[in-house]
Amino acid sequence: MTAEDKDPKTADPMDLAIADGVDDEAIESNRRLYEGWRFYAVSGLAAIYAAFHMAALNGVSIEDWTGIELPFLPTFPMETWNFRIVHVAGALFLGFILFAAHSFDEEQETRDTPMFGWIGVALMVPALFSLGVSIWFAFQIAGGMTWTGIDETIRFREVWLYGVPLMVATVGGILLSWVQKRRRDRVASVDILLGVCGIAVATYLITIYGTLMRNSTGTPFAPVGISIAATAGTLLIMELTRRVAGLALVIIATIFLAYVFLGQYLPGFLNSPAISWKRFFSQVYTDAGILGPTTAVSSTYIILFIIFAAFLQASKVGDYFVNFAFAVAGRARGGPAKVAIFASGLMGMINGTSAGNVVATGSLTIPLMKKVGYKKQTSGAVEAAASTGGQIMPPIMGAGAFIMAEITGIPYTEIAIAAIIPAVLYFVSVYFMVDFEAAKLGMRGMRDDELPAVKAMAKRAFLFLPIIILIAALFMGYSVIRAGTLATVSAAVVSWLTPYRMGLPSIVKAFELAGIMSIQIIAVCACAGIIVGVISLTGVGARFSNLLLGLAGVSQLLALFFAMCIAILLGMGMPTTAAYAVAASVVAPGLVELGIPTLTAHFFVFYFAVLSAITPPVALASYAAAGISGANPMETSVASFKIGIAAFIVPFMFFYNSAILMQGGALEILRAGLTATLGVFLLSSGVQGWFLGARAAWFNRAALIAAALFMIEGGWLTDLIGIGLAVAAYLLQRVFHPDPDARLEVKGAD
Structure with missing residues (x-):
């Protein structure tokens, strides 16, 4: 239903649903679509998984609610490592039964391969055997048995009774899943098998890490079972990542894993000491790798805000955000493009992935942009650039702020405040680019x-309350978890003032959505943890820092440019959180070694990790937008790079002038913000060739770009030079009216 069907003056604003469907769940091409009892079983598991996290994070257990002691259920708060292991294992089990190893098409919908199904059932025997053995180990340890990595009896049991069956089931299951075809509404036996393997890994690690064995990782005293379980767990994480996020991150993780064992043969700064497989894998499934910062954040802040987003989705608040954007910005020239900027900023900061935000809002804004005259590739590019900006939009920043806080130790509120001006500069630059176009x-x-009428939408402005409560709670000193929980509860409460009231069924549905939505980001964070583990255990990050120091001896700007290229390269093909986590491990320490403040260094890396989503040749957000617009993916990525070009200057701005990150006095920050905004305006004018109401000639465009670059450093002298060039360009355009179609011609000698 659109505004044409209702009188805007009398209609219920929730009926003016231009954005109807934005909150609908996107269905991936390899997602299984269950029916009947299978649907209710899987939905129930997903809801329980998400609700478990909400209860664990808030320290609430069934015993607290009922007063009944149930010894087989977990008590909260859980021990940190155990909680993270359960977090990953739950995502593995849910992920394998929800996402097939292949995409579905019409033929595969009706085709089955029962022979492979029986092989999967056969492989279930060693998987269940390894699970049973890990439980047996737990009883032995609970009974007082001493468990060491040097006891031959224990080594035999771990290798032959636990490790070999687990590896046979894991490797066999992964290979079999690549060839087995199963109807979309049926669960494949091989996927249940892989889920059981994930549980077997978790059961063993929780058992062993519950003893003093966690202190033995990386030493000869570490039980070999840790290394075998970690190897199987690593393979399972990489396979699930391939299913939910594509091959890019898996290929990068494989390269890093190969480096562990081949680095000793490489020359120069890439050379690393020899590391045995047992030593490496006994450490990689600890807080030095998979259970480290990335999983720490995904198991707390990320899943909490995914639950928050799911409650907004179930209560149709996301629809309202987009409708409100249409009411405010739709009348401006190129209106749908400006709506995309506004709506994608609101949705993207919660969504967590640039490409996911494109799919959510782009399905509406891209067709409308084409309708008002934008080319196909430009329509997709605008949405890609706007959706990417949502990842740097405070207070949530697509969960990036939480990872930054975890890695740097800088308070979250300080990071959110520092992000304000860079986010404004990004969206202002994109706005100018689409407006000039x-x-x-x-x-x-x-x-x-x-x-929709603005007045009609204003009547529902209370739907912004969950966001307002979140921001207020954070700056009132509440923990992120408590603030996120209050915002989630408020989303359910405000829904009672709309036609979409959230009752128990809607709440269960929201938890189900959250459980499903969380799988991709959890898999990606765990896979990024593998890379982080390689970096920390091989020392390649420190050697990269030395390389940056060497470049800085030649030119600090050259070192920054090199760091920018590496951050973008590492981020290509990866969701924002994983891109930043990897780049923060490789690039940020080198920048800190250069003497750059920690906050500035990490923001520099984070910004370019985000921009990798619109940087050719691998631009996930641009490719997702091209799929909706029908344009060529590479043309769309080039166009999105052009639209976001001013944003590539912003990190250099806050490197040269930390006031842009709210570091300094009020007047200094105000001047830095105003001059940076002017610089972004001039750069956008120069790139688009439109300056103060008229097309600009090539030499005026060059002057505008030069003026913008002079304003990067933020000093008084460079700012005055930039302003002088801009004034000269303005006078030249107003007085002489140069032909904007003129081209520079070079005549040869007679």
Whole structure:
């Protein structure tokens, strides 16, 4: 239903659903679609998984609610490592039964391969045997048996009774899943097998880490079972990541894993000491790797805000955000493009992935942009650039702020405040780019009868309360977990003032959505943890820092440019959280070694890790947008790079002037923000060739770009030079009216 169906003056604003469907769940091509009892069983598991995290994070157990002691259920708060192991294992089990190893098409919907199914059932025997053995180990240890890695009897049991069956089931299951075809509404036996293997890994690690054995990792005293369990767990994480996030991150993780064992043969700064497989894998499934910062964040802040987003989705608040954006910005020239900027900023900071945000809001904004005159590739590029910006939008920043706080130890509120001006600069730059494009093409906005009335939407402004409560609670000193919980509860409460009231069924549905939505980001964070583990255990990060120091001896700007390229390269093809986690381990320490403040260094890396989503040749957000617009993916990625070009200058701005990160006095911060905004405006004008109401000639465009670059450093002298160049360009355009179509010609000698 659109505004054409209702009178905007009298209709219920929730009926003016231009954005109807934005909150609908996207279905991946390899997602299984269960029916009947299978649907209810899997939905129930997903809801329990998400609700478990909400209860664990808030320290609430069934015993607290009922007063009944149930010894087989976990008590909260759980021990940290155990909680993270359960967090990953639950995602593995849910992920394997929800996401197939292949995409479905019409033929595969009806085709089955029963022979492979029986092989999967056969492989279940060693998987269940290894699970049973790990439980037997737990009883032995509980009975007082001493467990060491040097006891031959224990080594035999771990290798032949636990390790070999587990590896046979894991490797066999992964290989079999690549060839087995199963109907989309049926669970494959091989996927249940892989889920059981994930539980067998978790059961063993919880048992062993519950003793003093966690202190023996990386030493000869570590039980060999830790290394075998970690190897199987690593393979399972990489296979699930391939299913939910594609091959890019898996390939990068494989390269890093190969480096562990081949680094001793490489020359120069890439050379690393020899590391045995047992030593490496006994450490990689600890807080030095998979259970480290990335999983720490995904098991707390990320899943909490995914639950928050799911409650907003179930209560249709996401629809309201987009409708509100249409009401406010839809009338401006090129209106849908400006709506995309506004709506994608709101949705993207919660969504957690640039490509996911494109799919959520782009399905609405891209067709409308094409309707008002934008080219296909430009329509997709605008949405990709806007959705990418949501990842740097405080207070949530697509969970990036929480990872940064975990890695750096800087308080979250300080990071959120520092992100304000960079986020404003990003969205201002994208706004100028789309506005100037609309002006050049003479585009119109949307008509009043195509839009919800602002007054009607203003009546539902209380739907912003969950976001307001979240921000207020954070800055009142509440913990992130408590603030996120209050915001989630408030989303359910405000829904009672709308036609979409959240009762028990809606709440269960929200938890189910959260459980499903969390799988991709959990797998990605765990896979990124493998890379982080390689970096920390091989010392390659420190050697990279030395390389940056060497470059800085030649030119600090050259070192920064090199760091930018590496951050973008590492981020290509990866979701934002994983891209930043990897880049923060490789690049950020080198920048800190250069004497750059920790906050500035990490923001520099984070910004470019985010921008990798619109940087050719591998630009996930641009590719997702191209799929909706019907444009060529590479053309769309080039166009999105152009639209976001001003954003590539912003990190250099806050490197040269830390006031942009709110570091300094009020007047200094205000001046830095204003001059940086002017610089972004001039750069956008120069790139688009539109300056103060008219097309600009090539030499005026060059002057505008030069003026913008002078304003990067933020000093008084460079700012004055930049302003002087801008004034000269303005006078030249107003007085002489140069031909914007003129080209520089070089005549040869007679």
